[in-house]
Amino acid sequence: MSTTFQLNGETCRFDGDPMTPLIDLLRCQRFMTGTKAVCREGFCGACTVNVEGEPVLACLRPVGLLEGLSVMTIEGASRYDAEAQLLQAAFERVDAVQCGMCFPGMVMSLSKFLRETPRADRNAVKHAMVGNICRCTGYERIVDAVMECLAEAHSAGGADV
Amino acid sequence: MSEVERTIMNLPRRDAPDKLRGRTKYTNDRMDSTTLHAALLRSTVPAGRIARLDVSRALKCPGVRAVATAGDAPGLFGIGVADHPLFASDTIRYIGEPIAAVAAETLEQARAAIAAIELEVEPLAPVLTMEEALAPGARLVHENWRNYEILFEGGSRRGNIAWEAKAMRGDVDAAFARSDVRIVESTFRVGRQNHVPFEPRVAICSWEDDRAHIQTSTQVPWTVRNVTGRVMGLTPGRVRVTVPAVGGGFGLKFDATIEPITAVLARKTGRAVMLENSRFEEMTTCLCRENADIRIRSAVAADGEIVGREATVLMDCGAYGGEQIFLTTMTAHTLGGNYRLGAVRLTSRAIYTNTPPNGAFRACNGVYNTFALERHTDEICAELGFNPIEFRRRNVLGDGDLGATGQPFEGEVLRPMLDRMEGLREKVGSARERAAGRLYGRATTVGTWFIFVGPSSATVNLNADGSATLVTSGVEIGSGTMTQSLPQIVAGQLGLDPRDVIVKQADTDAAGLDVGVGGGRTTVSIGAASIEACVPIREKLLKTASEMLQTPPERLTLRNGRVEIAAVPGSGATVAEVVQRAQSISGPVTGTGSFTAKNVPAMAGCAMGHFIEAIDIPVFAVHDAEVAVDPETGHVEVLSYSVVQDVGRALNPLAIHGQVQGGVVQGLGYALHEEVTLGGEGEIRQSGFETYRLPLALDAVPVAIDLYEGAPSMGPLGTKGAGEVPILNTAATVACAVANATGRLVREIPLTPPRVLRILRDREPALPHPHISADWLQNTLD
Numbered sequence: 001m002s003t004t005f006q007l008n009g010e011t012c013r014f015d016g017d018p019m020t021p022l023i024d025l026l027r028c029q030r031f032m033t034g035t036k037a038v039c040r041e042g043f044c045g046a047c048t049v050n051v052e053g054e055p056v057l058a059c060l061r062p063v064g065l066l067e068g069l070s071v072m073t074i075e076g077a078s079r080y081d082a083e084a085q086l087l088q089a090a091f092e093r094v095d096a097v098q099c100g101m102c103f104p105g106m107v108m109s110l111s112k113f114l115r116e117t118p119r120a121d122r123n124a125v126k127h128a129m130v131g132n133i134c135r136c137t138g139y140e141r142i143v144d145a146v147m148e149c150l151a152e153a154h155s156a157g158g159a160d161v
Numbered sequence: 162m163s164e165v166e167r168t169i170m171n172l173p174r175r176d177a178p179d180k181l182r183g184r185t186k187y188t189n190d191r192m193d194s195t196t197l198h199a200a201l202l203r204s205t206v207p208a209g210r211i212a213r214l215d216v217s218r219a220l221k222c223p224g225v226r227a228v229a230t231a232g233d234a235p236g237l238f239g240i241g242v243a244d245h246p247l248f249a250s251d252t253i254r255y256i257g258e259p260i261a262a263v264a265a266e267t268l269e270q271a272r273a274a275i276a277a278i279e280l281e282v283e284p285l286a287p288v289l290t291m292e293e294a295l296a297p298g299a300r301l302v303h304e305n306w307r308n309y310e311i312l313f314e315g316g317s318r319r320g321n322i323a324w325e326a327k328a329m330r331g332d333v334d335a336a337f338a339r340s341d342v343r344i345v346e347s348t349f350r351v352g353r354q355n356h357v358p359f360e361p362r363v364a365i366c367s368w369e370d371d372r373a374h375i376q377t378s379t380q381v382p383w384t385v386r387n388v389t390g391r392v393m394g395l396t397p398g399r400v401r402v403t404v405p406a407v408g409g410g411f412g413l414k415f416d417a418t419i420e421p422i423t424a425v426l427a428r429k430t431g432r433a434v435m436l437e438n439s440r441f442e443e444m445t446t447c448l449c450r451e452n453a454d455i456r457i458r459s460a461v462a463a464d465g466e467i468v469g470r471e472a473t474v475l476m477d478c479g480a481y482g483g484e485q486i487f488l489t490t491m492t493a494h495t496l497g498g499n500y501r502l503g504a505v506r507l508t509s510r511a512i513y514t515n516t517p518p519n520g521a522f523r524a525c526n527g528v529y530n531t532f533a534l535e536r537h538t539d540e541i542c543a544e545l546g547f548n549p550i551e552f553r554r555r556n557v558l559g560d561g562d563l564g565a566t567g568q569p570f571e572g573e574v575l576r577p578m579l580d581r582m583e584g585l586r587e588k589v590g591s592a593r594e595r596a597a598g599r600l601y602g603r604a605t606t607v608g609t610w611f612i613f614v615g616p617s618s619a620t621v622n623l624n625a626d627g628s629a630t631l632v633t634s635g636v637e638i639g640s641g642t643m644t645q646s647l648p649q650i651v652a653g654q655l656g657l658d659p660r661d662v663i664v665k666q667a668d669t670d671a672a673g674l675d676v677g678v679g680g681g682r683t684t685v686s687i688g689a690a691s692i693e694a695c696v697p698i699r700e701k702l703l704k705t706a707s708e709m710l711q712t713p714p715e716r717l718t719l720r721n722g723r724v725e726i727a728a729v730p731g732s733g734a735t736v737a738e739v740v741q742r743a744q745s746i747s748g749p750v751t752g753t754g755s756f757t758a759k760n761v762p763a764m765a766g767c768a769m770g771h772f773i774e775a776i777d778i779p780v781f782a783v784h785d786a787e788v789a790v791d792p793e794t795g796h797v798e799v800l801s802y803s804v805v806q807d808v809g810r811a812l813n814p815l816a817i818h819g820q821v822q823g824g825v826v827q828g829l830g831y832a833l834h835e836e837v838t839l840g841g842e843g844e845i846r847q848s849g850f851e852t853y854r855l856p857l858a859l860d861a862v863p864v865a866i867d868l869y870e871g872a873p874s875m876g877p878l879g880t881k882g883a884g885e886v887p888i889l890n891t892a893a894t895v896a897c898a899v900a901n902a903t904g905r906l907v908r909e910i911p912l913t914p915p916r917v918l919r920i921l922r923d924r925e926p927a928l929p930h931p932h933i934s935a936d937w938l939q940n941t942l943d
């Protein structure tokens with residue numbers, strides 16, 4: 001059985017077991033290692049990718065359920081997603097990154113949040129982040145960076161809620 | 162501009178752009194379609210004898226290229242005592258212990274072949290707790306403990322006591338016998354904490370030029386090289402270790418049990434082999450921060466002077482001695498630190514049990530000893546009626562005071578830091594009203610850590626384009642040392658922009674000896690070696706430029722990538738021009754440096770079985786927390802958190818603040834909810850993220866930080882390590898605040914809601930610690 005979907009804008013055809021988790025297709029077969037596999041049980045958020053623009057955990061999503069859908073990974077988002085780029089620049093600026101393993105997933109989760117929630121306070125940002133665990137940074141810097149992005153997006157005329 | 166001024170800056174990390182875009186290749190990102198995958202057969206019983214092990218069926222499984230067992234790696238390794246085999250050969254000592262390994266074309270094939278291995282084990286009655294291990298007639302976890310090779314002399318050992326270290330100073334009996342003292346005694350118990358670095362332990366080994374080349378996620382490339390050589394019976398020089406970016410360590414990656422297995426399999430197959438712990442394996446064989454039992458007694462005079470103190474600390478090392486043997490050393494400095502003591506005797510014992518081995522974890526040994534010490538201090542204050550902050554102000558170590566092992570402390574640091582905390586508390590204000598009907602408590606604690614410096618080396622090569630390459634065995638585990646502080650230090654010495662300092666990833670073939678990244682030592686030790694490496698480079702640059710510019714070297718300076726006439730900014734020549742000139746007339750511009758501490762030894766007869774003649778560099782911290790305890794649910798909320806940390810000199814304040822914030826939140830996890838428990842077979846029950854509760858964004862608290870600079874330090878440019886210390890007294894601070902909020906004793910952490918409810922209802926069991934005698938002498942060998 002084969003599954004065909006869009007991966008970072010290109011057509012991707014997969015002929016293996018449709019129950020293969022997306023993370024394995026990406027990392028072990030395509031050697032696209034930007035998406036991190038940390039817990040493989042849906043708790044850490046490190047493997048977050050976007051499917052049809054929604055954050056999805058690649059360790060829980062079987063490839064067979066992606067037929068016809070569009071999937072964006074950190075590799076694609078870094079090139080095509082304006083909010084992801086905004087976040088990446090802010091994380092660099094505030095020195096939020098330590099070991100870095102959680103950040104690809106963090107960027108993928110928060111880019112949608114940034115797009116849709118331009119007027120959040122710190123607490124709302126933290127709520128948006130509960131699905132993404134970071135063992136190193138103690139989170140506050142990450143929240144700082146997101147707040148900077150929100151301010152930037154706002155001053156650049158981002159939509160008000 | 163001085164070299165110090167040139168060095169201090171908030172340089173952002175150079176590795177962040179790639180890490181944020183998923184381009185960084187960690188070790189587990191480096192497999193390709195030609196890499197073989199390894200899987201391990203691990204024990205499912207805590208103790209037993211291997212009656213039969215037959216791998217012939219596994220060898221015939223599809224895709225299998227090799228199987229390895231104890232016969233392939235007969236050597237024993239360890240720290241202090243060589244008690245640890247790579248694979249169990251005869252005796253099994255914990256659930257999860259490796260027995261055999263398979264390399265196959267795919268991971269599924271490797272796992273299938275593992276299932277085909279035939280193993281018969283005669284189970285033995287396991288020894289699961291320290292209490293059982295110390296009971297008279299207890300079964301020996303290591304029957305032949307007498308026969309092990311001793312790698313470090315000086316400690317006492319017997320039976321299930323893997324190691325014992327002692328610190329003694331003064332006449333403790335006389336102090337306790339004084340008629341004018343009150344004696345306060347406390348007992349404590351702490352559980353294990355799992356490191357959970359996001360990248361698991363993983364290694365890829367290929368066999369090249371008849372040598373092993375191991376790429377691994379480690380903090381200790383030289384240890385990996387030596388252990389691999391030792392267990393395989395190779396000279397260590399036949400092992401090359403390189404270290405890609407490491408996805409977090411926190412001390413876990415001092416371990417060297419994964420890498421030799423890949424080397425054995427790579428030699429057998431001639432192919433690159435990757436072994437990566439699954440999350441389950443990682444969680445259940447994680448070398449946790451050890452569980453410990455503590456008894457501490459003090460004799461305190463009416464004016465608050467601590468005239469005598471004695472304590473016993475039992476550290477569960479699990480099935481093998483490993484790092485706990487080494488860490489017995491730390492007790493003297495952490496439990497024996499913080500306060501001026503008249504007379505003192507401390508013993509710490511590493512105890513064998515049939516449980517997964519424990520290991521070093523950020524501020525190892527120190528976090529729970531600080532918890533015990535600070536809680537004990539508050540118990541003293543409560544019993545004798547002292548104000549806890551005033552009591553600390555009176556008794557903290559100051560200039561010339563002796564530590565437990567008789568080394569004098571230099572400089573008055575903790576007392577002024579307590580004053581600074583008072584200022585910070587005022588600035589931050591009180592969050593009391595946010596307690597909103599819940600029980601409110603606040604506490605301030607002190608902490609003493611010390612940095613073990615140990616040997617490091619560095620080479621700096623100046624390139625014809627004016628850049629410099631720094632070659633060391635340092636590893637970037639996430640703390641920013643290799644991406645921020647070291648390039649800053651080298652750049653400051655040579656007048657370069659730190660972005661023009663290339664940092665070579667650790668490679669034991671290229672760099673000199675180093676004892677690894679941990680304990681906050683890297684900036685200090687590799688930093689000092691780097692400065693030494695720059696000395697001949699500066700000389701050569703100045704000499705060459707002096708000839709080029711017809712100016713005496715004393716009038717020249719290195720700045721902005723140029724060798725300039727000091728009085729005339731913008732004059733002279735670029736470093737690139739000078740290097741090119743020097744290369745053509747006198748050869749490459751290069752320097753090497755090495756460093757190890759010139760430490761103050763322990764007072765004669767004061768310290769036994771200690772691995773480090775510390776105190777190399779003491780580092781101090783003062784923490785303050787406000788908490789609200791919900792009396793209905795037992796939930797503890799941290800309302801505010803403040804830190805005054807002694808950093809010697811802050812070369813990159815931005816990076817240090819990040820370390821403090823991260824360390825405190827990790828410490829809050831340890832204090833409040835990170836709980837590892839053992840099942841009836843000695844297995845770790847929290848085997849994944851679902852059951853092990855890590856701090857989430859909503860658990861995080863912004864930390865108010867004040868960096869205290871100017872304390873004496875032998876570190877380069879006055880630095881001290883900053884990444885280890887922030888976790889040192891978080892559990893102590895939260896526990897003291899919860900005790901203040903509830904008016905109850907707090908003897909155990911983590912303070913999970915069920916435990917807090919038991920504390921509130923006086924249901925939390927007392928800790929009589931029958932396995933620690935009230936008579937200190939009964940707790941020591943010989």
Ligand code: FES
Nearest residue numbers: 039040042045059
């Ligand atoms: S790896 Fe998918 S959520 Fe952790």
Ligand code: FES
Nearest residue numbers: 099100134135136
């Ligand atoms: S930076 Fe290491 S897990 Fe987030």
